[in-house]
Amino acid sequence: MSAQQGRFVTFEGIDGAGKSTQIAAVVDAIRARGLEVVQTREPGGTPLGEKLRELVLHEPMNLETEALLMFAARREHLAALIEPALARGAWVVSDRFTDATYAYQVGGRGLAEDKFRTLEHWVHAHLQPDLTFVFDVDPAVAAQRLASGRDQADRFEREQRDFFVRVREAYLARARAFPARVAVVDAARAPEAVTTDVLARLERLA
Numbered sequence: 001m002s003a004q005q006g007r008f009v010t011f012e013g014i015d016g017a018g019k020s021t022q023i024a025a026v027v028d029a030i031r032a033r034g035l036e037v038v039q040t041r042e043p044g045g046t047p048l049g050e051k052l053r054e055l056v057l058h059e060p061m062n063l064e065t066e067a068l069l070m071f072a073a074r075r076e077h078l079a080a081l082i083e084p085a086l087a088r089g090a091w092v093v094s095d096r097f098t099d100a101t102y103a104y105q106v107g108g109r110g111l112a113e114d115k116f117r118t119l120e121h122w123v124h125a126h127l128q129p130d131l132t133f134v135f136d137v138d139p140a141v142a143a144q145r146l147a148s149g150r151d152q153a154d155r156f157e158r159e160q161r162d163f164f165v166r167v168r169e170a171y172l173a174r175a176r177a178f179p180a181r182v183a184v185v186d187a188a189r190a191p192e193a194v195t196t197d198v199l200a201r202l203e204r205l206a
Helices: 019-031 045-057 061-086 099-108 113-124 137-150 161-177 191-205
Strands: 008-013 037-041 090-094 130-136 182-186
Touching: 008 019, 008 099, 019 037, 019 090, 019 130, 019 191, 037 061, 045 061, 061 090, 061 113, 061 191, 099 113, 099 161, 130 137, 130 161, 130 191, 161 182, 182 191
Parallel strands: 008 090, 008 130, 037 090, 130 182
Antiparallel strands: none
């Protein structure tokens, strides 16, 4: 891993896919190389982004309003945190980015794909992650994990299984569209096995 060039790594998957454990392992691995790493999330990552996150996760709203708020939070996130960190040579590790909007709003909710592409081009035509991990797991397994690990679900986590089936398929479609950037990881396995694969793939990015 080079100390001269910042890298942008994102983690994706349906709720309950096990991203948090793997994010922690990657952050530790990058720090162990003596590199600066900025850990963040979407929606959120900035004071304004966190306020927008609360609205998106908990307030009922029109689908297009939801998509616009996601990209508004993302534009702030890029301007205030991601772009400055990359410019100074830091690695940025984010729990979700635009692939999540494609999966949840386009795949899950049915947002028109041309509207998504317009927003993506407007907000960050100049930047995509260097590497994206999509943690793939059956929605039934993910639901079991969520049920045992959280007390209060947000409005996305309360969606029915068919919603998450659509989200999963959209993630896999995104991976097929961008095979050089997106690595699909079988997240149904033991966390240790997943971590081994993730760190091996991360090394190839260095």
